[in-house]
Every structure is written in C-alpha cells, then in structure tokens.
Amino acid sequence: MFSKACEYGIRAAVYIALQSLDGRRVSVTEIAEEIDSPVAFTAKILQQLTRNNIVHSVKGPTGGFEIEREDMDTVNLSMIVKAIDGDKIYVGCGLGLKECNASKPCPLHDKFVDIRNDLSTMLKSTSLYELATGLEVGLTYLKR
Amino acid sequence: MFSKACEYGIRAAVYIALQSLDGRRVSVTEIAEEIDSPVAFTAKILQQLTRNNIVHSVKGPTGGFEIEREDMDTVNLSMIVKAIDGDKIYVGCGLGLKECNASKPCPLHDKFVDIRNDLSTMLKSTSLYELATGLEVGLTYLKR
C-alpha cells in the first residue's frame, strides 16, 4: 500500500506529535528507536517532511524535531503520503494503465475508484493530533 | 497498490479470458502486445498463474494460454493478487508493523482495516468473467 519510507514517515510524525504535546523536542536517534526504524534512513525521510513543512526541525544542542500544536490539526495523513510517495495512490490506475481515465477506463476502474476514494477520504480526514492522542492514552502502538 | 507483476498478471488473465470466450488460445507474444507489457516478464508471470491453476497453458504448435469457461466464474481478482503479491495486502499493517494485530494496534488500525476489508471484498467478488465481458462490449480497455 505505502512504501517503507512512507510508513516510517507516518510513524515518525506521529511520534514527534506525541512528544510535542509534552513540549519535548526529539532527536532522530530517539525517533528511530521508538518507532523501530533504521536511523539514517529515517533521517532522510525527516528531511523530506521538514522541507514539506510537515514537521519542524531545529539544529544544534537541544535541537531536534517538533510539531506545533496547531499543525497537528492541519497536517493529515494525506499530506504525508503525498510528500513521500507522491500522488500515484490518489490518481493512478489500479491495473497500471498510463493514467486512470474514466472515459477510457480499465476493466476495474469503477470498483477501484470507489476504494481509492475511500482511502483518499480517510487519509485526508485523519489528523496527526487524532493519531497522537490514541497513542498518548496507551491504546495504540508504534512498534511491536 | 499492486506490484507491476500483479498489474500485468491481471491484465493478461482478463485478456486470456476474453479470447477464451471466443475459443481462441493465445500466445505470450500476443498477450504482451495486447496488454502493452514486456514479453519475457509477462511470460514469467504467466508461469505463476499457470502453476496456481488460474490459467491453463498448452505447449507446442497451436498451444498457448486459455481459461475454461467455468474457471472464469470461480477465478476472482483476489486469487490472482494472492498468487502474485502474496497476502500482505490482506493481512499487513498499514503502518508497517510486523503484523496487524487488533489487540496491539497501530494508530491507523481501525480506519485502515475498514479500507482493507473493502478492498478485499471487492477483489473477492470480482470474477474474470465479469471483467472480460466489459471488455468484450468495448466499454473498457487493457492498454492505452
């Protein structure tokens, strides 16, 4: 469904949001540890998220990653997925035709578009804050 | 969503089904031409479909690939996807945790499972016959 990079990116963002709720800034090392991902690779992904203004980074001692409280409401999963995996998942053809096109549809088009729209809607309506709070009360996990 | 191999596999199976409705057996060369896929790679994928009894192959002159009329009803997309991509799409965690587990769920679990189930149901309820007939009447396309 999503690339590894995207999975790590979402998990990282949720963890950063969770810690930011406590006013804590976190390092790549800590993030990778807590979401069980390769450190250097995670650092690359965080660069992408930073460039896309999804998380905020601060260099130097006491630096690290954080997310402003307001951004947790405006940033949704759709934005993270688009920043890392692009928009193929939102506009691509399920059977791999060059583009999805309702006027010259593949055999799966109608049924696929339904699913794709549901997914898109779900991602767009899921905020980082929502995901972080589930974690906070111990109902959900970022590694296992 | 699906791997390239899986996309080619589905398109190939639908094309074979369509031609089998006319009693025509088709070669890899023709299939690859008609679904716009790399010939040798398509041949590999057809081997997998053959081993999984999704299509039937015949060697030698006048040989090629075909699908029995009854099999077009029983073979659904779910079977093809599982044969080529495995079952990660049906049981995997959306955020990449080792396994999807409702008793120790990732933050996206509930919402992701909904989508995943919809996808699974859609694939399971879509037969090759259904897809082939849409093609037959010229409503859908396998390449563009």
Place this chain on the structure above:
DNA sequence: CTAATAAAGGACATTTTTGTCCTATTTATA
C-alpha cells in the same frame, strides 16, 4: 521421424527502493 512452434525455466542485467556512512552546517553552552 523431423522440423517448427510454443511454454518452462535458469541465468543474467537494469532499475528502483531501501539502507549506510561520512562530512558540512548550525547553534547552545561552558
């Protein structure tokens, strides 16, 4: 029986994704 045709399958090549390592830059604090 022989030649030709088509799938099966193994080995290899290319590309993309995933992952690592090292250096540069920024910045807080002693």
Place this chain on the structure above:
DNA sequence: TATAAATAGGACAAAAATGTCCTTTATTAG
C-alpha cells in the same frame, strides 16, 4: 571563542523489483 550536539546533505552499498536472453521441454504437423 571553543566545543560538542544536533540536523542537512552527498556519496555510496545492498536488496528487491523489474526486465532480458538463451536453452530445454513438450507437442503438433508435414
């Protein structure tokens, strides 16, 4: 100001996915 801590970023490495080529096997038709 010097040092150390942290992200940024480039270059490289490994693994997986995608794609190619060639030989083997089965089968049909002459």
